[in-house]
Amino acid sequence: MPLDEIDHLLLDLVQADAARPLHDLGDAVGLSPSAVQRRLTRLRVTGVIRVDVAVLDPDELGAGMTSVVLVALTDDDEKHHTAFRKRMLAERRVQHCYSIVGQWDYVVVLLSPDLKASRHLSRKLFDQHVKRFETLPAFEVVKSSQSVPVPGVSRGSGR
Structure with a gap:
């Protein structure tokens, strides 16, 4: 299933914060909350999003x-x-x-x-x-992330 630019933006955003409200995600990518929900559901069903997790300290x-x-x-x-x-x-x-x-x-x-x-x-x-x-x-954690680089998204959303 080909992913478009909006899919890439959504993936980058939910990698940074999977609990971000649908309306915030929609505002960021120019879609309604219901359209965002449909896309996220498709990305989960197809396995692009494998799991939503909490990152603990x-x-x-x-x-x-x-x-x-x-x-x-x-x-x-x-x-x-x-x-x-x-x-x-x-x-x-x-x-x-x-x-x-x-x-x-x-x-x-x-x-x-x-x-x-x-x-x-x-x-x-x-x-x-x-x-x-x-x-x-390890003496110090400089960077620890599970974020995957998303094609076409230049800003980093990792920790």
Whole structure:
């Protein structure tokens, strides 16, 4: 389904604030609230908008330490990769997990309360079929966003 300029503008706006009232969105893109609602419904039904979520502040919930972990598995056995991926998917404190190319097999982003908890979590998650891992605790969050660049929209709406 092709998206037009108004769809792109709406997507950019709801990425910044999915709770923004329909009339505000309509004013911003030149449509009535009902026309905005129809477009948003179409974008959800077709899967362009996968889910509407609330973005929580990890510091306020006692999970303010972010760590980036580089992981190398012991070998390329598909069973080991499958088991590793299942562990990452099952752990809520794993925020992101990427399979990568190079000397490391995965990059994992973890949230935890502090360094001690991060170490404990790493030992738990990376104890099976892992040759080595390196944990890089983040000193400061400069940018954290799930926003996707929307074609034709030049202003940034990410955090």
